[in-house]
Amino acid sequence: MNWNPLVGLVALAYGALCIFWAIKKPVKIWDMAKIKIFRKVLGEKGTVIFFYVFGVLAIGVALWLFIWNPIPVS
DSSP states (O other), X not given: OOOHHXXXXXXXXXXXXXXXXXXXXXXXXXXXXXXXXXXXXXXXXXXXXXHHHHHHHHHHHHHHHXXXXXXXXX
C-alpha cells in the first residue's frame, strides 16, 4: 500500500487547522498550557507567525507527497 497520499491528507488537514487557529485564535486552543508558554516566549504576534509557518510547511509537505506519488487513476 502506498502511504504517501494518506500522510499527505493528514498533513494537509493539520496545515489547514494551524492556519485556522492562527486566524481565529479559538479560546480553548489559545488557553492551552503549551500555547501560553509560546505566547510568553514568542509574544502574541510571534505565536501567530509560528502557527502560520507550521501550517504552510505542513501544506507544503502534503503537496510534495501528492506530487511525489500521485494517486493512480483507474
